[in-house]
Amino acid sequence: MSSGSQTPFANDHRHVSYMMKMIVDRMDTLFQQKMGPIPVTAPQCRLLMYLDSRRGAPVSQRELEHYLGVSHTTVKGLLSRLEEKGYVRTAFDNAADARVKNAYLTEKYHRSHADARAVIERFEAEITRGLSEAEQAAMKELLARIYANLLPSD
Numbered sequence: 319m320s321s322g323s324q325t326p327f328a329n330d331h332r333h334v335s336y337m338m339k340m341i342v343d344r345m346d347t348l349f350q351q352k353m354g355p356i357p358v359t360a361p362q363c364r365l366l367m368y369l370d371s372r373r374g375a376p377v378s379q380r381e382l383e384h385y386l387g388v389s390h391t392t393v394k395g396l397l398s399r400l401e402e403k404g405y406v407r408t409a410f411d412n413a414a415d416a417r418v419k420n421a422y423l424t425e426k427y428h429r430s431h432a433d434a435r436a437v438i439e440r441f442e443a444e445i446t447r448g449l450s451e452a453e454q455a456a457m458k459e460l461l462a463r464i465y466a467n468l469l470p471s472d
Contacts, residue, residue: 334464346446352441356434357403361386363434365396366405367421370431376411376420397421405430 349360358366368385369377382393400406405427412418446454 319437338464349441352437353434354437356430356437358400358434360404361392362389362396362400362405363438365393365400366423366427366434367423369406374422376422378412378418378420379408380418383423 327340346360353363364386365382368382368464374433379390379393379397383390386393388459397406397408401408403426404443406421407424408421410417410419446457449457
């Protein structure tokens with residue numbers, strides 16, 4: 319976007335929810351373009367990153383639903399597509415409850431992880447270009463607080 323063009327936030331569209339939705343939509347589009355030969359969508363990547371953060375521990379579909387904030391059907395679809403791509407395997411291997419289906423990362427995921435991580439790090443640098451470390455830290459804190467405001471109050 320050139321410096322003379324209007325941003326989607328011009329005029330009266332300065333509601334936080336509108337701005338965040340525009341940013342997320344744009345980021346999803348750019349993410350898909352930048353991932354290029356790594357065939358995962360942004361939601362699939364979030365699921366993979368969560369599984370990776372668990373360091374090989376079994377992760378149930380229900381846990382993924384809660385973490386991602388999506389329905390059982392959505393998680394089932396994400397896992398199914400990631401299994402087709404060879405990045406995830408699922409198994410009914412919970413000794414305490416045979417109804418629980420767990421998800422695990424595959425060797426194929428681990429082989430492609432470094433390439434995907436490099437793309438994501440470049441994308442993060444692009445997103446935060448021009449922001450100081452302090453501004454980035456403040457932004458992360460604010461986003462975490464906004465997200466917490468959106469969680470159900472128990």
